Structure formats: structure tokens, C-alpha cells
Amino acid sequence: MKPRMVKVSAPGKVILSGEHAVVYGYPAILAAVDKRISIELDKAGKRVKPISLPKSGLLKYALKRTIGLTGINPGALRIKIDSRLPIGSGMGSSAALSVALVGAFYKLTRLPWDLKKINEIGYEIEKKQHGNPSGGDNTIATYGGFLWYRKEAENFKIFFPVKPKRRLGxxxxxxxxxxxxxxxxxxxxxxxxxxxxxxxxxxxxxxxxxxxxxxxxxxxxxxxxxxxxxxxxxxxxxxxxxxxxxxxxxxxxxxxxxxxxxxxxxxxxxxxxxxxxxxxxxxxxxxxxxxxxxxxxxxxxxxxxxxxxxxxxx
Structure with missing residues (x-):
């Protein structure tokens, strides 16, 4: 039986090192933080009803794009956001929102929990927000942890998870x-x-x-x-x-x-x-x-x- 309500969250991020240099093919390190955005999807709603959404335009686009890319239309939904991330602070709030929504959609429609596909759709949504994004924000929101990122060419980017051997506090x-x-x-x-x-x-x-x-x-x-x-x-x-x-x-x-x-x-x-x-x-x-x-x-x-x-x- 399909769930009637799901709640999924994704983290924000900080760039620890590599700002601007990353544009020129040098590496950057990103880290997921413990400030998250949660998306609640509820099939009980009679219509799509964003609640207190500073990014409602992005949310509507994200839902439409997810439906288009998965080929599944679950019908009317009620959507609720709970954000602990400062908006417009450079902490990846739009990527966290997109990834959390895609994850919630996957759970609600009983699609297999596939992080690679969730990340790919999150990236497609990020293009609407940022035009030509690096892909780093949606990747760190999907996988968490620490991420080594380097752009070798426009269509060849390296994302490598870094497993810390010390607690950074x-x-x-x-x-x-x-x-x-x-x-x-x-x-x-x-x-x-x-x-x-x-x-x-x-x-x-x-x-x-x-x-x-x-x-x-x-x-x-x-x-x-x-x-x-x-x-x-x-x-x-x-x-x-x-x-x-x-x-x-x-x-x-x-x-x-x-x-x-x-x-x-x-x-x-x-x-x-x-x-x-x-x-x-x-x-x-x-x-x-x-x-x-x-x-x-x-x-x-x-x-x-x-x-x-x-x-x-x-």
C-alpha cells in the first residue's frame, strides 16, 4: 500500500575551501551541515497548496519537472516546508529544497530509493534556479558528508566523497x-x-x-x-x-x-x-x-x- 504522507529532509552546505578557484579547474571542498530543509507531501490535499514558501515558484517548477522526468503524476498534493536553512545565504537552500522534494516524491509514489536518480533530477531543477550550476550543491544535499569537487572540463566534473579520519567538531x-x-x-x-x-x-x-x-x-x-x-x-x-x-x-x-x-x-x-x-x-x-x-x-x-x-x- 502506498503511503498517504511522507516527510523527507536534505541538508544545506558550506564551501570550506576553493571559492572562485573552482571556476578555473581547481578543486573545492564542500561539507553538508546539520541545518536542513524538510518537505512533507500529503495525498489528502484537494489541490497543490504550498504553505509559507519563500521559494514557491521554484517549488512548483520542481514538482512539475519531477513529474515530467519520472512520468508519474500522483494527482493533487498538499506540500509543506520546514526550513532551518537561512535563505539566500549561499548555503545551498534551493538545492536542499529540490533534493528533499524529489526524495519525498520518490517515497510517496513508491519509486525505488535511488540516490543517483534523485541527484540527477535535483540537478535538472537547479538549472532553473542557477542556469549553469556546478552540480555540487545538489550532490552534497543528496549524499551528505564531505565532497571534493573539480571541474576538469565543461561536461566532465569530478565529485568524490571524502571520508574524514577525525572529528571536525x-x-x-x-x-x-x-x-x-x-x-x-x-x-x-x-x-x-x-x-x-x-x-x-x-x-x-x-x-x-x-x-x-x-x-x-x-x-x-x-x-x-x-x-x-x-x-x-x-x-x-x-x-x-x-x-x-x-x-x-x-x-x-x-x-x-x-x-x-x-x-x-x-x-x-x-x-x-x-x-x-x-x-x-x-x-x-x-x-x-x-x-x-x-x-x-x-x-x-x-x-x-x-x-x-x-x-x-x-
Whole structure:
């Protein structure tokens, strides 16, 4: 007997290292976090009824695309979202939404639970949102954990799961403000710099790639470096690349002065905010108090969390 209601969730993500360099064929490392989006599908509904959806347009498209790609129309549905992910923060909320919806659809219609196919449909939905996405966000939302990503060519991309040999504990996220620029504009900014100074920018991209490799060795416990040091080094290269605003730099320097490592995660921003920054410090309570004393919104996350999963089935 087919279930009448299912609830499926998928995680958000952070880019730990490799921003911008990944566009030029260098590696990036992504991590699934413990902030998730849940989708509840209920066949008892008389019509499709999105409830409190900041991304309702994407949701409707995602459902239509899933029906088209699977060839199964389950009829009228009621859809409910519960999101613990900040929207528009660069944490992969649209991919988590898409993957959770596809997973819920698969469970409700009794299709075999096939992560590869769920990921593929999630990627097709992401194209609507981002045009030419890397595929990293939907892949990490599907499989979870840590992901090594590298684009060898436009139609040949490597996604490789990284199995950590150490517990990375928690990191913190602080919002420096929503960037005025889009991701595409920030990518174009770096491209313009590359045209004007190819040797200089190439050296920066290679340096970012080296910090990504250091992070990989750290995760695999092959290197005794610290995440604080890796974040600091990575951030300096991103600042030299011109993708971190003065506003964000001031916040990052504040945290560095108390012994933290901090860096942007994502495309960044130049004129105002640069989006979320990642923060690592050996004393978690100190970081929380420091942020709260300065009225900064701080979010604590665990890294390497589970991918798409079934929460409830009735």
C-alpha cells in the first residue's frame, strides 16, 4: 500500500575551501551541515497548496519537472516546508529544497530509493534556479558528508566523497550582510582581473588550491595543521582576489584578534556585505559570547552531516 504522507529532509552546505578557484579547474571542498530543509507531501490535499514558501515558484517548477522526468503524476498534493536553512545565504537552500522534494516524491509514489536518480533530477531543477550550476550543491544535499569537487572540463566534473579520519567538531557562521552583487557578477569580477593580470591572478588561484589540498590532508589526518590556520590563509588569498568587502574584512579581523580563523564561504561581495563567513576557534563558548556581545547573528553548525533522508512515512 502506498503511503498517504511522507516527510523527507536534505541538508544545506558550506564551501570550506576553493571559492572562485573552482571556476578555473581547481578543486573545492564542500561539507553538508546539520541545518536542513524538510518537505512533507500529503495525498489528502484537494489541490497543490504550498504553505509559507519563500521559494514557491521554484517549488512548483520542481514538482512539475519531477513529474515530467519520472512520468508519474500522483494527482493533487498538499506540500509543506520546514526550513532551518537561512535563505539566500549561499548555503545551498534551493538545492536542499529540490533534493528533499524529489526524495519525498520518490517515497510517496513508491519509486525505488535511488540516490543517483534523485541527484540527477535535483540537478535538472537547479538549472532553473542557477542556469549553469556546478552540480555540487545538489550532490552534497543528496549524499551528505564531505565532497571534493573539480571541474576538469565543461561536461566532465569530478565529485568524490571524502571520508574524514577525525572529528571536525563545530564551526560557526556569521552573516556579514547580503552581497549587493550576484554570484555571476562576482565571478565576472574575477574574470576581469584575470584578463588584466593573468599571472598574478593565476598565482592566487593556485595558492587557494594549495590551501584546499591542505584542508583535505587535515580532514584525512595526514597533516597536523590547524583549521584556524587554513581558514586564515585561505581568507588572505580571497581578499587579494578582491571578493571580500571592507565591511566583511572588519568583522573577520575582529574574530582573528581573539584567536579565530575566519573566511568567507561562497562568491563573496565587494560593495557591502560578503554573505556568510566561517569561523573556527578552539573555545566555542568564547566565540558565541564575543558575537552576541556585538549583536552579531551567529549560527553553530556540525560538518559532514547525512544527506537526503526519510523522516516520516505514514
Amino acid at each position: 563545530r564551526i560557526f557562521l556569521v552573516n556579514t550582510g547580503k552581497p549587493i552583487e550576484t554570484t555571476g557578477e562576482m565571478v565576472s569580477l574575477v574574470a576581469e582581473r584575470y584578463k588584466k593580470n593573468p599571472e598574478g591572478v593565476k598565482k592566487l588561484l593556485e595558492a587557494i588550491a594549495n590551501t584546499t589540498k591542505s584542508l583535505l590532508r587535515y580532514i584525512l589526518e595526514e597533516e597536523k595543521s590547524s583549521l584556524v590556520g587554513i581558514f586564515k590563509e585561505n581568507e588572505r588569498y580571497l581578499e587579494q582576489l578582491g571578493v571580500v568587502s571592507q565591511k566583511a574584512r572588519k568583522i573577520i579581523r575582529m574574530f582573528e584578534r581573539i584567536g579565530a580563523g575566519a573566511k568567507i564561504t561562497g562568491a563573496g561581495g565587494k560593495k557591502d556585505g560578503s554573505g556568510m563567513i566561517l569561523i573556527r576557534h578552539p573555545d566555542e563558548e568564547k566565540i558565541i559570547k564575543f558575537a552576541e556581545d556585538r549583536n552579531l547573528d551567529i549560527l553553530s553548525v556540525r560538518l559532514g552531516e547525512e544527506g537526503v533522508r526519510v523522516e516520516k512515512e505514514i
